[in-house]
Amino acid sequence: MDDRRVGDELDIAALLHRYARAVDTKDWELYRSVFTDDAHIDYSSAGAVVGSRDEVVDWFAANFGVIAWSLHHITNIESDISGDSAQVRAMFYNPMQLPGMTEPSFCGGYYHHELVRTPDGWRSRRLREENVWFANGPGQ
Incomplete structure (x- = not known):
């Protein structure tokens, strides 16, 4: 593995970790920094919002405050990097x-991300959450 590939993998992992911190701390400006200005985000598998980065931030700001705490763990990051773009699962x-x-x-x-390399580093231009399971949810 070459040095650029290793650097890209580390930068992508850092981006996903920043994403988790932004959601868990409800830091919506930090959340914005994970995405491109024209990003499309899809949380429909969890029964939540689908839309542009700013539409999602507005929805989170209005609705996520009722969640007292959350602690996202992001693991098993697989990146298919091709030049200045990457498919990440x-x-x-x-x-x-x-x-x-x-x-x-x-x-x-x-999490399924389509990432692009920008002058400010890797950013997600597309995110689709695939919620596989939920335990002890409302109504369960």
Whole structure:
């Protein structure tokens, strides 16, 4: 593996870790920094918003505050890098405290990112969350 590939892999992992921190700390400006201005984001598999980066930020700002805490773990990052673009698949595990629940809830699945290299580093231009399972959710 060459030095550029190793650097790209580390930078991509750092981007995904920044994404997790942004969501968990509800830092929507940090969240914006993960994506390109024209990004498309799809959280429909979790019953949430689909739209542009700014539409998603607005939705999160209005709705995510009711979640007392969440702790995203992003692992098993697989990057198919081709020049200045990359297809990335990463697993997530997310314990959280939902409103009205006495015990934590948990979900897991995959993040599918289309990344582009920008002058400011790697950014996601497309994210699709694939929520595979949910435990102790509302109504369960």
